Amino acid sequence: MDKQELQTLTEKAKELRKLTLDAIGYLGVGHIGGSLSIIEALTLLYYRHMENIDPKNPDRKDRDQLVLSKGHAGPALYSTLADKGYFPKDWLHTLNQGGTRLPSHCDMVRTPGIDMTAGSLGQGLSTAIGKVLGHRLDGQQSKVYVIIGDGESNEGQVWEAAMCAGHFKLHEIIAFTDNNKMQIDGYTNDIMSIEDLTSKWLAFGWAVQRVDGHDIEALDRAILKAKAETCRPSMIVMDTIKGKGAAFAEGNLGNHNMVFDHATALETIKALG
Amino acid sequence: MSEFAKLDMRSVYTETLIELAKEDERIVIVEADLMKATGTVPFSQAFPDRAFNVGVAEANMAGVAAGLSSVGKIPFAATFTAFAGRKTYDQFFISGNYSYQNVKLVGTDPGVSAAFNGGTHMSFEDGGLMRNIPKLVVFEPSDNVSCRALVKQSAKYQGCTYMRLHRKGGQALYPENETFEFGKGKVLRDGTDVTLVATGFLMVPQALEAAKELEKSGISAAVIDMHTIKPIDRDLIVQYAKKTGAFVTCENHQVVNFLGSAVAEVLAEEHPALLRRIGIQDEFGEVATQEYLMERFGLTSPNIVKAAQEVVARKKGA
Numbered sequence: 001m002d003k004q005e006l007q008t009l010t011e012k013a014k015e016l017r018k019l020t021l022d023a024i025g026y027l028g029v030g031h032i033g034g035s036l037s038i039i040e041a042l043t044l045l046y047y048r049h050m051e052n053i054d055p056k057n058p059d060r061k062d063r064d065q066l067v068l069s070k071g072h073a074g075p076a077l078y079s080t081l082a083d084k085g086y087f088p089k090d091w092l093h094t095l096n097q098g099g100t101r102l103p104s105h106c107d108m109v110r111t112p113g114i115d116m117t118a119g120s121l122g123q124g125l126s127t128a129i130g131k132v133l134g135h136r137l138d139g140q141q142s143k144v145y146v147i148i149g150d151g152e153s154n155e156g157q158v159w160e161a162a163m164c165a166g167h168f169k170l171h172e173i174i175a176f177t178d179n180n181k182m183q184i185d186g187y188t189n190d191i192m193s194i195e196d197l198t199s200k201w202l203a204f205g206w207a208v209q210r211v212d213g214h215d216i217e218a219l220d221r222a223i224l225k226a227k228a229e230t231c232r233p234s235m236i237v238m239d240t241i242k243g244k245g246a247a248f249a250e251g252n253l254g255n256h257n258m259v260f261d262h263a264t265a266l267e268t269i270k271a272l273g
Numbered sequence: 274m275s276e277f278a279k280l281d282m283r284s285v286y287t288e289t290l291i292e293l294a295k296e297d298e299r300i301v302i303v304e305a306d307l308m309k310a311t312g313t314v315p316f317s318q319a320f321p322d323r324a325f326n327v328g329v330a331e332a333n334m335a336g337v338a339a340g341l342s343s344v345g346k347i348p349f350a351a352t353f354t355a356f357a358g359r360k361t362y363d364q365f366f367i368s369g370n371y372s373y374q375n376v377k378l379v380g381t382d383p384g385v386s387a388a389f390n391g392g393t394h395m396s397f398e399d400g401g402l403m404r405n406i407p408k409l410v411v412f413e414p415s416d417n418v419s420c421r422a423l424v425k426q427s428a429k430y431q432g433c434t435y436m437r438l439h440r441k442g443g444q445a446l447y448p449e450n451e452t453f454e455f456g457k458g459k460v461l462r463d464g465t466d467v468t469l470v471a472t473g474f475l476m477v478p479q480a481l482e483a484a485k486e487l488e489k490s491g492i493s494a495a496v497i498d499m500h501t502i503k504p505i506d507r508d509l510i511v512q513y514a515k516k517t518g519a520f521v522t523c524e525n526h527q528v529v530n531f532l533g534s535a536v537a538e539v540l541a542e543e544h545p546a547l548l549r550r551i552g553i554q555d556e557f558g559e560v561a562t563q564e565y566l567m568e569r570f571g572l573t574s575p576n577i578v579k580a581a582q583e584v585v586a587r588k589k590g591a
Contacts, residue, residue, distance in 0.1 A: 061345075108343070109373050116343060117372040120363055126333045127368050130303075130340020130348070133325055137301070137346070157364070160333035167328075 001220050005048075009216050012083075013043040017245045018269045019079035023092040025265020030095065031104065033242035033255030035076035037180040038147055040214050041238060042080045045145055049223050052142070055085040058113045064142050065115040065131060069124020070149035070178060071105035072257075078102050078111070086113035122155025124148065125175060129165050132172045143227065146175040151183030154192045159204070165233040166205025173233040174226045175206075178213065180242035184256045201235040213238025245272060278417055278445035282474065283312030283381065285417045286438055289424040290349060291319050300428060301341055303327065303350040305334040311351040311381050312440060335361035335378065339368035342375040347428055354380030354437055355387065358399030369433050370406050376433045383413065383437040383473060384525030385566035387558065395558025401530025403435040404503050410455050411503040413437035415477035418447040419459075419500055426455055439474035446477060446498070458506040464495035467581045468513040471523035472499045472532045475563075475572060476551075480523045483577035492585055505535040507543065514544035519584040521549045523577055528552040547588055549580035 001009075017039050024030035046053070050064040068077050075095060082089045087101070094100040101110045105119025116131075118124045128144045135142050148158060165173050177197055185191050194200075201208045207229050211218045219238065226234035243249030246268045248260060280288070294300040294316070301323040308314050308326060317324035325341075327334050331352050338348040352361070357380035369376040380399050387395040403411045410430065414420035420438070427434045446461065453459070458470070461477070462484050471480035477498050484494040495513055499506065514520070520540065524532040533550030540546050553570050567573055 107372075109371075116340070117367065120367045122332075123336050123364055123368050126336025126364065127340035127343065129333075130337040130342070130346075131344050132340075133337065134301075134341045134344035134346045137298075137322060138344075157332045157336065160327075160330035161336065164327050164330065164333055164337070 001217055006216060009043055009047060012047055013039050013216065014272055016043060016076065016079045016083060018272055019083065019092060020076050021246060021265045021268050023075050023079060023095050025260055025262045026093050027095050028261055029257065029259045030075055031072040031256065032246065032249050032258050032260070033182065034070060034149060034178065034180065035073045036244045036246055036249065037213065037240040037242050038073055038076055038178050039244065040216055040219055041147060041176055042076055044216065044220055044223060046080050046084055048220065049227070050145070055113065058086055062140055062142060064145065066145045066147070067116040067118065067124040067128045068106050068147050069118050070121065070147055070152050071118030074102070074104060074106045077106060077114070081113040121149065121152040122157035125158060125161035125165065128173055129161060129168070129170060132170045133168070135172065141172065143172050143174055146173060148175060148177050150177055150179045150181065150188050150194055153177060153194045162201065162204040162206065169231050170233045171229045171231055174223065175233065175235050177235065177237045178240055179237050180240040182242045182253060182256065186253060197237045205232060207232045207234045208237065210237040210239065213240035214244055247271065275445060275449070277449060278443055280417055280443045281312065281441055282417060282420050282438060282443050283440035285420045285443065286379070286424055287312045287316050289421045290316050293425060293428050294320055294323065297347070297428070299345060299347045301325065301346050301348050303334050303338045303341065303348050305329060305331045305352050307352055310440070311379070313351065331356045331360040332364045335364035335376070336368045338376045339364070339372060339374045347375055347377065349377045349379060351379035351381060353387065353394055354383045354396035354399040355394045357435070358396055358402045362402055366406055370409055374433060375431060377427050377436070378433070379436045379438050381438045381440040383439060384553070385558070385563055385570060385572065386439055386441065386475065386525070388563045388566065389560060391560030392558040397527045397553040397558060400437060400502060400526050404530055404535070408432060409503065410434040410501065412455065412501045413473040414500055415472070415474055415498050416446040417443045418445050418449055418451050419453050422451070422453040423500060426453065430455065437473060444474070444478065453500065456501045456504045456506055458509045459498040459500065460495065461498050462494070462496040464493040464517065466493045466517055467519040467521065467585050468495045468497060468517045469521050469523060469577060469581065470497045470499050470532065470536055472502060473525050475525045475567065476523040479572065479574045479577055482574035483581065486574060486578045487581055490582070492581060494581060499532060502532055502535055505539060507539050510536055510539045511543045514540055514546040519547045519588045521551060521577055521580045521584060524552040525572060526552055528554060547584040549584055551577050551580055
């Protein structure tokens with residue numbers, strides 16, 4: 001990645017962070033922490049790595065797909081999709097309002113560009129497996145990206161699916177763990193330890209990398225390496241900060257689903273520059 | 274009995290899938306280490322690339338099926354009813370139904386047919402769980418002919434379905450060219466005094482047997498094979514409520530939330546009639562032969578006869 005592209009993606013991530021803060025702040029409550037921790041991953045996927053995606057034809061058959069298994073980070077993905085042109089940006093202010101097409105958790109039926117419904121945690125990786133198995137029958141090489149929460153990794157189904165993707169050697173799957181170290185009731189280390197994530201995923205037959213999830217260059221290198229895998233699914237464990245970029249949220253154990261007003265959001269947006 | 278009628282119903286299921294798969298390359302199966310039990314091994318031999326066994330992981334099975342559906346495949350996913358209901362419910366609900374996917378979930382060994390697998394594997398509740406899922410079509414074929422027809426219809430239908438499949442043994446209650454439609458019950462026998470509404474491989478024959486016995490005592494009993502529990506055939510129930518004014522439902526399931534409840538709801542809302550529900554009365558399953566368990570839980574024609582006589586007597590007394 002050259003300096004200019006890094007600069008462009010850094011700016012884009014900042015923009016998406018602002019859109020997400022604005023959307024949740026406008027509503028006054030929402031999953032701000034886990035939305036802001038995956039902004040760099042979404043930026044890299046939608047502005048650099050995902051192929052054959054077309055905002056005018058969201059169901060294009062040969063597209064790469066994203067399953068946002070931690071579906072509560074929907075607002076971050078909605079900002080991304082709106083910015084890409086899947087739907088008008090003014091939809092972002094309808095988040096969670098009656099009749100909206102942008103519900104708190106990702107919904108493929110309601111939102112253009114959402115590739116899989118998620119929200120009941122643990123289910124996304126299984127559906128990604130089904131997508132890849134189906135693609136293979138059609139002779140299609142598309143990648144299916146998956147973002148799993150660290151708290152979500154408490155769910156047994158994640159590990160059923162980990163075993164399955166490893167067994168079927170689904171190298172088309174590139175998954176991320178958003179390892180922001182917090183879950184609803186506290187720190188993951190206190191509620192339910194999930195480490196050592198690297199060893200766990202390795203044991204299930206995956207190629208595993210561990211990077212700073214906010215370091216665009218490092219994350220980009222990890223994705224490139226994962227894309228080159230030919231016989232194993234890839235897990236990229238991203239060390240992230242829950243609420244990244246929002247001073248009022250970072251380090252606040254209550255930032256999973258947080259109340260804050262639009263004025264606070266606008267101040268934070270201003271501070272981001 | 275024809276050769277077709279002698280087939281185990283699981284063989285009918287699998288042969289129908291193979292027939293469908295030859296015509297439609299979207300048909301795939303997803304299994305959870307029960308292919309030998311569900312009878313789908315011949316499908317995996319005919320279409321090795323289109324049969325996915327995910328091991329003993331039913332939740333993952335349902336999710337994988339939903340993913341396959343999301344890229345245009347038509348997945349049939351099978352396990353025992355006990356696991357189809359209890360172990361895949363959230364995955365089938367959210368990744369499948371709530372996402373408006375096209376997943377065909379199949380539960381085998383309904384109710385007492387789990388027999389020697391015992392109470393842990395005996396599902397008297399799966400149909401009720403499934404009936405609570407919006408838009409889902411829930412059905413239970415009574416014989417090989419309806420099984421073949423309804424599996425074909427399931428494949429053609431755009432949306433999720435749930436089938437309760439009696440896998441061991443076969444029978445033909447219909448001519449081989451009989452046609453079936455989701456949501457349309459079949460009148461197997463007409464009658465004027467009482468209506469026996471039954472579902473499934475075990476209970477429809479018991480209802481037919483009961484009707485014959487009732488005839489001996491001068492009671493004219495209609496028998497309806499209600500193969501689709503959801504959507505229930507409201508028109509047919511109302512028609513027979515007007516005609517007979519008395520009902521007995523017969524199901525290899527708890528009497529709550531499945532056939533008995535569905536019929537009771539229609540009667541209460543549309544045309545009140547006397548009703549007795551033959552089925553499991555708020556009990557867990559247990560281990561024994563199927564025949565023993567049918568007696569144990571009262572899933573027998575003499576029990577249906579008794580219930581029918583009671584409702585007819587009450588109707589006359591009223």
